[in-house]
Amino acid sequence: MNKHGIVVQQLASVYKTSGRGIKEATFLVEPGEIMGILGSNGSGKSTLIRTLAGYQNPTAGWYTIGGYDSRIAEAAVGNEAGIVFETSSYFEDLTGRENIAFVNKLYKQKAFDEEIVKELFLSDALDIPMKNYSFGMRRKVDLAEAILRKPKVLILDEPFTGLDYASKYVVQERLQRLAREGSAILLTTNEITEAESICDTVAFVHQGTIINKETVTALLADIVDLQEIDLHLKNFIAIQKIGEINGVKSVAVKDGRVRMSAERGALAEIIRGIVDAGGDICDIRINRATLADVFLQKTGIHLQ
Missing domain, CATH: 3.40.50.300 (P-loop containing nucleotide triphosphate hydrolases)
Structure with a gap:
């Protein structure tokens, strides 16, 4: 002990x-x-x-x-x-x-x-x-x-x-x-x-x-193969549709922006999937993985 x-x-x-x-x-x-x-x-x-x-x-x-x-x-x-x-x-x-x-x-x-x-x-x-x-x-x-x-x-x-x-x-x-x-x-x-x-x-x-x-x-290290994608849409599309795109591991909306953890190399497919679903993207930010991403991956919710 x-x-x-x-x-x-x-x-x-x-x-x-x-x-x-x-x-x-x-x-x-x-x-x-x-x-x-x-x-x-x-x-x-x-x-x-x-x-x-x-x-x-x-x-x-x-x-x-x-x-x-x-x-x-x-x-x-x-x-x-x-x-x-x-x-x-x-x-x-x-x-x-x-x-x-x-x-x-x-x-x-x-x-x-x-x-x-x-x-x-x-x-x-x-x-x-x-x-x-x-x-x-x-x-x-x-x-x-x-x-x-x-x-x-x-x-x-x-x-x-x-x-x-x-x-x-x-x-x-x-x-x-x-x-x-x-x-x-x-x-x-x-x-x-x-x-x-x-x-x-x-x-x-x-x-x-x-x-x-x-x-x-x-x-x-658990999320070394993941990246955080933060984007703003001009129009609303169902978050479930984004979550169904190949390569997306988790997704949530916070402060009017869509934030997701996704596989590295999947950005092009994610953009295409959002556009195909009717989304109009204003801007995209790619951020390094942090403990907030690990928390999201483990719990399914954003750390607040």
Whole structure:
């Protein structure tokens, strides 16, 4: 058993009223590994994080986080893991510095570290009350608090939401540094670029089930023979007709554009098939394959 990372075994956390949530999750996050979980909004990512953090009881299965075992009632996850939720609560009348200092004292953290504050461009705002912070600034405080603890396990729910490009880069570099020092890191996201840049492994959550955990390289290799075609039509034709064209593997409409995964070399036949079906093409874009294409191939839906 992995005693210093994360072990999740046949875990379920389902809401009785709606039946939604996590229906089955089994995976490992080893020390030194950054694992990403990709899924559309409402797919159960935040439910998984809340369950692993101990804020929601599992309806089946179990998990371990470092020395914490969910099957042992007296255990406490807070001492084993740094956790960043999608939204967090603060003492609103205290400054950012005072809030960070409070958390440092709570977890017996050593002296306040100004370096990450400067890296995240928080220095000028650190001494004003949190009630005056924007969402992005609050997010930076969340991440600074968690990273400063240098926990053995770090669990992050949508960590890049609300961050500017420069701050995303800083957070990625800091997380990679923690992983090199042996931390096991689990994060949820639907931001493809960040997931491909930082994660060693990725799994998808679809209809409440965690599926297809693989290395990013292995997942992308699965669609090496596919390409994403993005086109705009002047007129409407049934999407089913496009899906029936030889070489098309999956197709959907998003933001008024037709997006499909197709076999390489099939573009000419696809154009001919659309024209024969009565379609009038305005423009076509050919994009490199990404984890979004893998997600579409595995689940049949677009990542949103």
